Amino acid sequence: MKPLSFLLVIILTGCAHNPVSLSQDVTLVPWHSTEAIGSVRFPADSDSGDVEFCVAKNVVNSSVTFSDSANSFFGAFTGNYYQTTDSETSGGGSVIQHASEKGVIAVGVTSYEVSSLIKRFVRFKLTAKPRQYEFENIEQVQANSGAAPNTGFQPVGAFTGANPDLALEALEKIVADIDRCRES
16 A cells, blocks of 8 residues: 555656746746746836835735644554644744845745645745845745645745746735835
């Protein structure tokens, strides 16, 4: 039974590593045997408005708690299922790291949902200049990985199982909110 389960996991994992096509403004970096998002740039729709104020208003850096139940087990004698949950909290703190006439450097976290059961948090460093936004150090973690160990924040893989398109959409929403603030 174990060899069959192992084979099934390998087949499903192989399907999850199909490369995806991303925009030209995405820089990929080597990561394990594949690639991950290194950075992404978005043009600013407005060059007016207070960049620092709008970044501070629309970027949050709240702490994130992620968990798993990898240590759960069935009792050998009772047959009862004993669910143990491990959780860890990461992040939080100031949003604005540096501000000058050249732009604003900020750190933050956002989230997206793959489905009603799968939520992921994305953390990043944002450099906001008058005409461009650049996100770097982009990493994600699944809120609850279930029976699989949750290893914490990892780079966003450039393959289908990592959902890089959804992570980039979450970052693009932050850009749209900052631009809307700058225009008002």
